[in-house]
Amino acid sequence: MQSIVARFEVSRSAILDAEGKLSDALPAFAVEPTALLALYRAMTLTRTFDRKAVELQRTGRLGTYASSFGQEAVAVGVAAAMRQDDVLLPSFREHGAQLWRGVTATELLLFWGGDERGSDFATAREDFPVSIPIASHAPQAAGVAMALQRRGGDRAAVCILGDGASSKGDFYEALNLAGVWRLPLVFVVVDNGWAISMPRARQTAAATLAQKAWAAGFPGVQVDGNDVVAMRHATELALDRARAGDGPTLLEAQTYRLADHTTADDASRYRAQVDVEARFAAEPLARLRRYLTAIGAWSKSDEAALGTACDSEIEAAVAAYLATPPQPPEAMVDHLFATLPADLEAQRAAIMAAGNGDG
Amino acid sequence: MAEASTVQAVNLALARALEDDPRVLLLGEDIGVNGGVFRATEGLHARFGAARVVDTPLAELGITGLAIGLAAQGFRPVVEIQFMGFAYATIDQLLNHAARLRNRTRGRLTCPLVMRVPFGGGVHAPEHHSESGEALFTAAPGLRVVVPSSPGRAYGLLLAAIRDPDPVVFLEPKRLYRALEEEVVDDGVALPLDRAFVLREGEDVTLVTWGAMTLEVLDAAATLDAEGISAEVVDVATLRPLDAATILGSVEKTGRCVIVHEAPLTGGYGGEIAARVAEHALTALLAPIRRVTGWDTVMPLPRLEARYMPSTARILAAAREVCSWS
Numbered sequence: 005m006q007s008i009v010a011r012f013e014v015s016r017s018a019i020l021d022a023e024g025k026l027s028d029a030l031p032a033f034a035v036e037p038t039a040l041l042a043l044y045r046a047m048t049l050t051r052t053f054d055r056k057a058v059e060l061q062r063t064g065r066l067g068t069y070a071s072s073f074g075q076e077a078v079a080v081g082v083a084a085a086m087r088q089d090d091v092l093l094p095s096f097r098e099h100g101a102q103l104w105r106g107v108t109a110t111e112l113l114l115f116w117g118g119d120e121r122g123s124d125f126a127t128a129r130e131d132f133p134v135s136i137p138i139a140s141h142a143p144q145a146a147g148v149a150m151a152l153q154r155r156g157g158d159r160a161a162v163c164i165l166g167d168g169a170s171s172k173g174d175f176y177e178a179l180n181l182a183g184v185w186r187l188p189l190v191f192v193v194v195d196n197g198w199a200i201s202m203p204r205a206r207q208t209a210a211a212t213l214a215q216k217a218w219a220a221g222f223p224g225v226q227v228d229g230n231d232v233v234a235m236r237h238a239t240e241l242a243l244d245r246a247r248a249g250d251g252p253t254l255l256e257a258q259t260y261r262l263a264d265h266t267t268a269d270d271a272s273r274y275r276a277q278v279d280v281e282a283r284f285a286a287e288p289l290a291r292l293r294r295y296l297t298a299i300g301a302w303s304k305s306d307e308a309a310l311g312t313a314c315d316s317e318i319e320a321a322v323a324a325y326l327a328t329p330p331q332p333p334e335a336m337v338d339h340l341f342a343t344l345p346a347d348l349e350a351q352r353a354a355i356m357a358a359g360n361g362d363g
Numbered sequence: 364m365a366e367a368s369t370v371q372a373v374n375l376a377l378a379r380a381l382e383d384d385p386r387v388l389l390l391g392e393d394i395g396v397n398g399g400v401f402r403a404t405e406g407l408h409a410r411f412g413a414a415r416v417v418d419t420p421l422a423e424l425g426i427t428g429l430a431i432g433l434a435a436q437g438f439r440p441v442v443e444i445q446f447m448g449f450a451y452a453t454i455d456q457l458l459n460h461a462a463r464l465r466n467r468t469r470g471r472l473t474c475p476l477v478m479r480v481p482f483g484g485g486v487h488a489p490e491h492h493s494e495s496g497e498a499l500f501t502a503a504p505g506l507r508v509v510v511p512s513s514p515g516r517a518y519g520l521l522l523a524a525i526r527d528p529d530p531v532v533f534l535e536p537k538r539l540y541r542a543l544e545e546e547v548v549d550d551g552v553a554l555p556l557d558r559a560f561v562l563r564e565g566e567d568v569t570l571v572t573w574g575a576m577t578l579e580v581l582d583a584a585a586t587l588d589a590e591g592i593s594a595e596v597v598d599v600a601t602l603r604p605l606d607a608a609t610i611l612g613s614v615e616k617t618g619r620c621v622i623v624h625e626a627p628l629t630g631g632y633g634g635e636i637a638a639r640v641a642e643h644a645l646t647a648l649l650a651p652i653r654r655v656t657g658w659d660t661v662m663p664l665p666r667l668e669a670r671y672m673p674s675t676a677r678i679l680a681a682a683r684e685v686c687s688w689s
Contacts, residue, residue, distance in 0.1 A: 091436075124469040132435070133468055137459050143425040144460065147432020147440075154414070154438075161432075174455075177425030184420055339466045340505050342473070342528040345557050345604035 012218040014211075017238050018228035022286040024294025031237040037301035043084055043232045044292050044302070045310060047076040050100035051289065052314040053109055054263070056322060057099075057116060061267040065326065067118045072097045074230075074262030077288035078194050079164070080104055081235025082257075085243055086162055088128070091152070093145040093163045095194070096134040101164065105131060109321030110328075117325060120339070139169035142178030142191070149182065149189035149252075158247035160188040162239070168199025170213045179220035179254070186251030190242040191217070193254060194229065196261035197283075201274035217254035229257030230288040262287065333358070367547040370540040372514035373403045373479070375549045376521035377441065381411045383551060384439060387525060388415045390426050391443030400445050401481055401540055423449050427456035427478065434476040434530075435464060441525055447482040447534075448491030454499065461530040462505030477524045477531045483575050483625050484657075484672055485538035487665035494662050495574075495626035500532045501603040501635070507531040507556060508602040512577040514545050519554030520600065526553060536575035543578075557601045559609040565595035568619040568682050571610055571636055573599040576623050576673060583678040592686050602632055610636060611644050618649035619685040623673055628656040650688030653681040 019028045033039050054073050060066035072079060079100030086092065086105070094101060099112055106127030115122025115134070123133035132148075135141035145163035152159040169175050170193050182189045193213045197204050210216065217224030223245075227238040235257060242253035260283040264271045271280070296302035333355045337348050344352060367375060380387045389404060395418035398405035408416040419426050423444055430440035444450045457478065464474040484493035500508045509524055509531055511517035517535065524531035562577060563584050572580045577598050584594040595613050599606070614620045620640050622633035633654045640652055655673045663671050 093432075120467055120469050123467055124471045129471060130436070132472070137455065140428065140455055140459060143422075143428025143456070144432040144435070146425070147429035147434075148436055149432070150429060151433050151436030151438055174424060174428065177420075177422040178428065180420055180422065181425050181429060335469075339469050341465070341604075347557070347604035347607060 012215065014214045014218070014224060014226055016226040016228070017234050018231055019234040019237065020231045020291055020295055022230070022291050024291045024298060030233065031240070033236065033240070034233050037296065037299065040233070040292065040296060041301065043080055043236065044289070044296060046080045046084070046100060046104050047232060047289050047292070048310055049314045049317065050076045050080060050103060052318050053099055053103065053112070056318045057113065058267060060113070060322065066113065066116055068266050068268045069116050070097050070266045071263035072099050074283070074287055075194060075196055075259045076100050077232035077235050078192065078229045078257045078259055081232040082162060082164065082192050082239045084236045085239035087159070089159050090243070091130045091132070091148050091159070091161045092128065093132040093141045093148065093161060094134055095141070095165050095169070096136055097166070097194070098164050102128070102131070107131070109318055110324040113321060113325035114328060119328070119331065121331065139165055139172040139174040141165070142169070142175050143181065145189055146178045146181040146187055149187035150185065153185070153188055160190060160243050160246035162190045162192065164192045164194060166199060167193065167195040167197070167204050167207055167213060168202065169193070170216060171207055176216070176220075179217060182252040183220035183222045186249065188246035188249070189252040190239060190246060191252065191254040192239070192257055194257045194259060196259050198261050198265065198275070200265045200269065212256060214254055214256035217252070222252045222254070224254040224256060226256045226258060229259030230286050230291070232288055232292060259288070260286070365546065366544040367514045368541050368544045369511070369514045369517045369535070370401055370403050372518040372547045373521055373535060374405055374407070375547060376518045376525070377404060378407060378410065379549060379551050380441070380522060380525045381407065381415055386437060386439040387441060388417060388433070388438060389441050389443065390417045390419050390430060392419060392421055392445060394418060394443050399443060401537065403443065403479070423452040424456055427453040427461070430476040430478070431456060431460050431464065431474055434474045435472045439475055439525060441477045441479060444478060444480045446488070446492040447480055447494040447496050450478070450480045450496065451499070453478065457500070457506060457530070457532070458503045462503045465529065466505060473528060474530045475528050477533050479533045479535060481537040481540070482534045483536045483538055484662060484668050485575060487668065488537070490664060493668065495624065495657065497534055497602055498626055498630055498632045501632050505530070506603065508534065509556060510534045510536065510574040510600060510602060512536070512539065512574055512598045512600065514543070514547050516554060516560065516598075516600065518547050518549070519552065520556065522551065523553035523556045527556060534574065538575040542575070557604050557606055559606040560598040560600050561595065561609065561613065562598050563594065563596040565593035565617065567593045567617055568621060568686055569595045569597060569610070569613040569617045570621050570623060570678070570682065571597045571599060572623040573602060574625070576625060579673065579675045579678055580623050582675045583682060586675070586679060587682055592682065594682060599636070605635070605639070607639050607643070611640065614640050614644045615647040618647055619688070620648070621653045621655060621678065621681045621685060623655045623678055625657050625672060627659045628654060629659050631656050650685035653685055655681045
């Protein structure tokens with residue numbers, strides 16, 4: 005005889021639709037417009053940062069850069085739900101989350117401009133630097149969450165990764181560890197439609213990415229990743245679960261990468277511009293602006309003032325970045341170990357003797 | 364004072380570290396109630412509890428990443444990987460993250476983890492259990508790679524590795540686990556890392572080795588002594604960062620250098636040592652540098668294992684040959 009031994013369901017959460025209309029009740033945090041205005045400002049700042057970073061790269065003043073254009077609601081929504089004493093382990097397209105948590109635009113520019121000091125954050129000191137290798141930070145997030153769990157208290161870790169990452173073994177191992185130990189950890193899988201040139205449809209045969217969490221014994225939920233209200237709310241619910249000792253949650257944030265993969269990529273090689281343009285209709289900033297305008301909390305002059313404020317904030321960061329002299333060359337060995345091993349002393353001397361730009 | 368085998372010395376060091384430092388925790392497959400596949404953690408689960416001697420799901424990569432997260436949070440995780448052949452899955456985590464975390468954050472986050480891996484041949488283990496992959500780890504800047512060669516050095520070096528503020532790959536020669544016992548004082552005193560040990564002083568030839576091969580090398584040195592050849596034996600112990608000064612000092616004295624390791628010749632760490640000697644002690648050399656190593660092939664299954672491992676006879680032949688030059 006056959007019987008059903010397990011069942012699971014994957015739900016999808018969405019609140020603010022592409023038209024700026026509510027498809028569900030506003031969560032408590034969003035009833036007063038103040039919180040929504042803060043989210044809108046943060047997304048605008050992120051978009052300004054992305055635009056400026058790409059411009060710097062195009063003019064030879066920044067290294068290869070991964071823009072988050074179109075995905076601002078995921079990063080900002082997740083970060084806004086976190087407490088400052090939670091720990092973020094981002095992938096490399098979560099500038100909005102890092103900025104929200106206090107990483108400065110100057111630090112981000114230093115990192116993407118090729119300076120390790122950009123990962124020596126002055127705030128959010130326990131947050132991990134970006135993870136360039138895909139999904140490898142997922143088991144590290146389990147370790148951070150295990151540390152937080154062992155200390156007691158109600159802090160949690162948040163690991164953001166991509167749809168491509170959900171195909172990797174690291175990801176499955178991390179989910180398994182988080183599930184079996186009920187770790188205070190939220191995985192945010194950002195399905196932006198593309199892993200460089202590989203579309204989501206060819207990434208996996210699974211109907212959803214969220215269901216992978218159920219296989220590891222904890223809930224996975226799909227969220228409209230272009231809806232910052234839904235993103236923040238879903239993350240808050242997941243963090244509440246984590247803080248209560250109920251274990252991890254996986255959020256599948258459905259968004260769209262409007263930008264090239266990086267400034268070194270040319271997405272026109274693998275996707276049609278007309279398809280990309282169609283996705284602009286659902287982008288995250290316009291819908292929130294429409295909503296805020298409709299409730300009388302936002303005006304054209306507010307928009308102009310915000311644009312000016314974001315521009316000047318990022319311009320100031322760019323100026324600080326460009327004015328930062330490079331590290332002395334011996335810095336490349338000085339941070340390898342707590343103390344310089346004797347075996348490196350001769351090389352350190354040689355590095356210093358070679359001088360700047362002559363090594 | 365009590366006699367201890369190498370695996371017992373490892374156990375003593377782990378217990379001491381758990382006792383002394385609440386940040387220390389052990390992670391691995393079957394290390395809890397079962398005491399580890401080699402019994403290195405025997406009794407520790409009962410003594411320190413499941414929260415500090417943690418049986419993990421089967422996931423070498425995952426455990427290593429987990430340890431990185433714990434280490435960045437201020438814990439001192441000690442990971443056991445059961446066999447060298449299973450440690451290759453950890454390389455992404457070790458090379459891309461553990462070895463780089465301090466450097467890439469300019470010291471904001473650090474990674475004081477230890478990964479213990481039983482390694483090497485000579486115990487007729489199944490396929491994928493007997494490799495000597497130390498050169499994969501020595502090639503990575505930011506890692507310490509440590510190989511003990513006796514119970515006493517296993518105890519002292521493992522304590523040092525656990526107390527070290529940076530990641531350490533601690534390779535335990537499983538042929539030594541139960542090959543000999545010696546008195547090990549469980550006094551919590553660590554041995555220095557980054558330093559080679561001169562196991563025997565001599566004048567005519569320097570034999571450089573590490574791990575289980577010290578047994579054959581010391582045997583060879585005793586035989587050579589009876590033949591009137593005085594061999595100095597250097598146990599490198601910490602492969603990376605290398606204590607080149609001790610090796611170079613010895614070669615400058617003897618004028619001859621034979622390097623012995625189980626790993627294959629090509630790309631083996633002996634090549635780095637030979638290069639250092641050639642670069643810095645060439646004028647002291649009276650004979651070519653020789654390497655006595657495993658062959659450039661896949662580690663054979665047990666029936667041919669003895670033909671793969673560097674034997675005392677091969678070491679003797681190399682030492683006699685270099686001593687024939689003057």
